[in-house]
Structure formats: C-alpha cells, structure tokens
Amino acid sequence: MFAIGKITAPIALLLLLSGCWDRVELNDLSLITAIAFDKPQQNNSVEVTAQIIIPKVKGGGDGGTGGGGGGQAKQTVTRTASGSDIADAISKLQMVIPRKIFWGQCKVFIFGEEIAREGIREHMDFLLRHPQPRERGYVFVSRGRGADVLELFPPIERSSSEVIRELAQLGIGLKVTLEQLSIRLKGESGAQALPLVHILPKSKSSKPFETIAYLSGTAVFKDGKMIGELSSRETRGVLWVRNEIDEYTVTYENDPAKGKVSIHPLHAKVKLVPRIEDGTWKMDIKVRTAGDLVQNGTPLNPMDPQVLKKMEEGMKKDIQARIRDALKLLQRDLNADILDFANAYHRKYPKIWAEAKDEWETKFPEIEATVDVEARINRPGMVNSPGGISQETGTEK
Amino acid sequence: MKPEKGTISGLQMALMLYPAVIATAFLTLPTITAQYAGNDLWLTPILSGISGALTLFLAVRLHRLYPGQTVIEYSVKIIGTVPGKIVGFAYFIFLLYLTGVIARQYAEFVKSAIMFKTPLLVILSSILLLAAIAVRGGVELIARAATILTPVFVIPSFVLLLLLPDLNVQHLFPVLEKGWIPVLKGSLAPNAYTSEFFLMTFFLPLLSNPEKGAKWAAVSIAADLFSGLYASLLVLFLLGPDTADKVYPVLTAFRYISLANFFENLEALLVAMWVIGNFLKLSIFLYAATTSLVQTLELKDYRMVVYPLAVWCVLFSLWDYPNLPSLDNHIKYVSPFELLAFFNAIPLLLLLAASARQVFKGSPNLPAKGKNAVE
C-alpha cells in the first residue's frame, strides 16, 4: 500500500515542479529577431513591427537553387500592429501571428526617427518592465521608418537584424544595449546616444528589398528625445573619447602635403581626467594609440624613423581634429553630454558636483577640453618603400 | 531530549546553514540595499558580519551552558516552565510563518521570472511538499542532501564572472557620497538575514563534536558574507545606478551574460540554483519549526506532524499578502525587526538571564522540579 504512495508522490512532483502550465513546444513559438517602433499613420501612439524567422528555410537549399540571381528564399517575415502603447500593440500583434511571440532571440530594437524625436522614455518602460525583452539587445534609431529596415532580405545573413547586430558588434559605430541605455537615461548627463541605421541603396543586380542596412552616424538624445545627429566622422570622434574605437582606419594627408597615409589602429586607450582649477572646469582627454601602416600614398619610406615621426605627427593631428570637431558640435550646437563628462566630475568632485549639477546645461558648453594624443606607428605593413615605386625613383626624405 | 537519534558532522552543518541563509539573500538583498545605499551597497554585506558574530556567539555560548539542548529546551531551564514553553511556542509559530514567507518569496520569483502561467499555489505546494519529504526523512537526510546540493548551488554563481568585459568599476565611485547613515540603514536587512544562522541551535545538539562545529559555523558565516559581497559588487559594476530599480538585479545579471554569442540566456541556470537553494532552505526551516513544536510539547515522534505542518506553511505563505508589492514592503521594512527580535534579541536576553543565574545561584539551571529534572 505504501508503495503506491511512494511512487505517486515523485511523479506528481515531477509534473508539478516543472510547471506544466508553462509548457510550450518549440514549433508553437514564433521567434522574433527584431522589433521596430514607429509612429503610426492613424491615431494610435505606436506601431510595432516584428521580424520573425521562418524556420523551415535552411541555407538556400540543396539541389535546385544554385547560381543565378543571387537569391535565397525569404527567411524572415514581418508583421505590424499598432496600439495605444507598446503592450497594447504587442497584444494586437499576437492576433496576426499564429504562434506565441517569443522574445528570447530578439536582439535588435529599432526606433524610427519620428518616434525617436517624440521621445522614447515611455517605450523604454515596456522594454525594461516586461520580463521577456532581453537587456542585452542592441538599440538603434533608423533614418526613416524602422519597419522598412526589417523588410530587407540581405543576401548573405539570415535576417536584416542579424546584419545590424553583426555590424554593431564589429565596433564601427556606437553600440548600445538596452541596459546601457537604461543606465544613461538615469544618468547625470541627461543625454544619450544611439547608432543610426540607414538602408543601403540596392545594387543593380539585386532583387527588390535585397539589400542590407548599415550603421552610419549617431542619433543624439536629450532626456529621451532625439534632438540631433552626428555624422560618421563626428561619431568617430565620439568613439575615441568613449574609448570604443575598435575596427577603424585613420586616413590623413601627410605633412608636408605629399600624399595620404592610412593607419589601422590596433590599440587605443583613452582616459578622461576632469579637473577644476580656480573655478574653471576642465577636462583632459588623454589618448594613447598605436597602429600599423596599411596604405602609404606618399613617396616617402616609412622605414626611415624621421619619416615615421612625421607620419605619427600627422596621425596625432588628425585624431585631435576629429575629437575636437565632435566636442565642438556636442558642446556648442547640441549641448548634449553624451560623453558622460557629468559622471566623471561626479565621481571625482562629489561635493562640488552636488552644488553644480542643476546648472549642467550652462556648464557643459563652457568646459575647456584639452585633447592630448600620443600616436605611434608600430609597423610599416608588408612592404618597406612605397609600393608601386622602385627603390631608385621613389624614396625622398 | 533529541527528537531523533541522528548525528551530523560539523561540515554538514555548515553546508546546511550556508544555503539556509544565502538562498533568498542572494536574490532579494541587492535591490533593497541599493535602494538605501546606492552605489555603496557593497559595504552592507561586510557590515552584516556584526550580526553574524553576535549570532554565532549567542548560539555557541548558550549551547555550551546547556550542551545537547536547543533553544526551545533551555528556555524552560532559564526562565521557568510556563514562560519557557511560551517562548518555545512563539518560536514554533514564528518559524512556521517564516517558512511560509520564504516559500512565497521563492514562488513569486519563479512565477515572475520564468513560469508566468503556473498558478502560485502549485509552485508553493510543490516545493513545500519536497521539503516536507526531506524533513520527514530526518536531519541526516537533509544533511546528506545539502552535502551534494550545496556545491551544485554555489557553482553556477561563478558563471557571473563571464560578465567581466561588461563590468564597469567606475560605478563604485564616488564612495560614501551620502555618508555612513544610508549604508547603516541598508545593512539592517543583511544583518537580519545573517541572524538566521541562529538556526544552528537546532543542529549543535546533534553534532558529535560541538566545538569543532562552532568553527564550521563560523566558516559558513564567512562564506555567506563573501557571497553577499560578491553578488553586490557584481551587480553594482554591471548595473550602476540602475541596480535599485530592478526587482531582481541578479536575474538581470544572468540574463546579460553573453560569451562569444554562444553562452546566452543563462537565467535558466539561476532558476535551477534558486530551486535547489530554496529547497534546502525550506527543509531546514521546516525542520526547525517541527523540532520547536515537538520539543515544546515534548512529543515522542516528530514524523507525524511534518506533513500537517507543511500544509500550514502553504496557508502561511498565502496569508496576509495579496500581491508582490505587499510582500516586498513587509520584507523591506518589517522583516528585519522580526528576524532580529527572534534570532538575536531573545537569545541575548536568554543568555543574560542564564549568566545572571549562574552568578547568583552557581548553576545555570533552574532547581530540579519533578518532570523538569536536569538530565
């Protein structure tokens, strides 16, 4: 008799502990890879577009597809719905998707430009409060409608969201996760920055919509509303200051002007040192970077240490200029502290900060920033003298 | 009188006590301490050593004065039969109620993090049933379960180190911007949780070598402090000012792990840790509650009451808390006092009374009186 009891208890527990109410089969889920938020045409507040992976299509097919027009079959599909807030829109979205919406694979969040200008705070609340959206997903702003970005079918990657994510991880532009954005929205600086997504004009041989989205530039926000943008060049300056330079090439005109030189920085270390001297707020931006030569358009031989020194000078000036340009735009024109100077002062001078923080709007543009760059060129690449010129004709000093 | 004949080793006791305290602390404390102390929250686990030391001192001292007895048993000897029994009964009700609250905390987390649709009752009942089965099997069963499960519980927490590239040490600064007071306020809860180590009063009598056991208990407390510090720092470096706003910061940390785009979605690991840890915690608290009842009423066999008490725990876990905010509110503002009262204040008073008794009458025990004769 007791034996029955001993068997039923573990079985009952096995069923109960794992919560059979929440069982979901994999093919009852619709895997969302990206979500875009836009301003809808009608009266509602927000329009949500989800990009869903179509599970059956795997890698272009075995026999038939082969060469020809470059295509794989469509691997994603998008669905749109609008509502008074995101939660409302999502519930309406579920109405047109036969499988349960699953956020576990959603790593890309795009805010359309229009809705970014209106303000993203209220939408961020959903993304942070709801248990499913992943805090590690990357957030972007799109030129135009975010939904358009999701409707693209990239030739190589599985989905346009994967394209954007990979590009972001490459480090060419800014990359901001949901959590980082959440921290910035609470931050002292009152300003945020998100990478800007554009759609690459499609090449002549591609099918309709067969192109990718790419990152270029930055959208600048104040208190959750987009107020302006930085060009690609200025974004580089920002990346330098934020110590996020990764995959990037510096190209500049060598002085005396004899051709262009390109360096591929491999290492960069940046420190922000705030100083307050006699009531003047200063910020020292110290950059230490080193890279290798990848293109030498001058007839000079980089193996010569003096030539190399001149080239390093040029590199240093170029980086300084970029950073200064970015700073000028941020301090004067936009008055947005996306570089988080505010926190730097807060950490070093907490008492002075406590008094001054309400005046950050006026203080930020007045900060005197000095840019101190130390640039080194380590190696000349695979050739010594300029490629394409013989030893005699070329090399001058 | 021991409710059973089991004996356990000092190490086993340490392995039981560690999850008994840290299982809920790991998950719920960082947000509470962040709400008080902001970026100084990491100081609070260090300060919880105060209660740790005090609790250890009280439990061990009292056990030395009354070897082989638990707090329930020696209360009677210190303050007399009627007051002693009242104290014993109070401990019983309190521990039963605590077990319910712990189960509720566990169930709320599981429900909000991973099992959205499963009814709360199911989650509560299943874990309490499991704990009841363990308690019914005796303390040796729990000890052996802890020997295997506590390491399993601890190891996944190291996975958090994979967050290293995402951590920002700058979040630490400025240190003590608002002074010590918020830190002290914030350390009330960690101290209260650490005082739960007083449960060793139920295990010291079962040890073959109580003095060594005391040393093991100290190890357990130290491990607890260190784990609290580890969790606090990690969460701080990751989330910074956002820490206080998350309901479960450690869950967010686990969700954030991504190594080579491959090791992702690791919150499942946290939930597994959580189930194991809480199973152990609930078993120990239920065991303590059962023992309290059995010793107060001087029963011979404890096993009969285990399942009925488990049912009562389910009732307690639902009682008085209509939703999660009310539970959280209580845990943040009232629980610290409850815990400190029962696990630090009352033992302290008992120790003072026993010492006074010794000073005046030369023996810590009350004079022999029929049934309550000294053993």
Add this chain to the structure above:
Amino acid sequence: MNKALVAEVTIAVAFIVWFERKRVKKIPGKERTLFVLLLLSAWIMAFFDLPNTPGLASVFDSLFGPLRPLVEE
C-alpha cells in the same frame, strides 16, 4: 474563498491521513489529538480568503510599525 486552495488542502489532508494511517494507531492519545487538531485547523483555515485576511504579518506590522521611520530612505 479560493476553491483551488480548499480542494488542494482537502486532498492533502486526505492523503496525509491515508499515508499515516498505521502510525496514527500506534501513537499515544496526546499526539493523536495534536495530529487531528493540526489537520482540522488547517482544513478550516483553507476556507478563508487568506491573502486578504490579516494574519501574523499584520501583527508584526503593527508591532514594528513605529520603528518604520527609522528605516525609511
């Protein structure tokens, strides 16, 4: 009144009685009464709307309530 709770407690009590049948017969009267008392009282409690019923937590709330200003941020 939570029907699921009542149902569950009833089943639990039934199961417990069934499971412990033999032991109940062996133990002395005092413990038997305790056993029955615990089960009976639990069963009766199940009929209340527990989440909204003031209980021990409320007792502690009122007991330690005055200390609350000490611990508010």
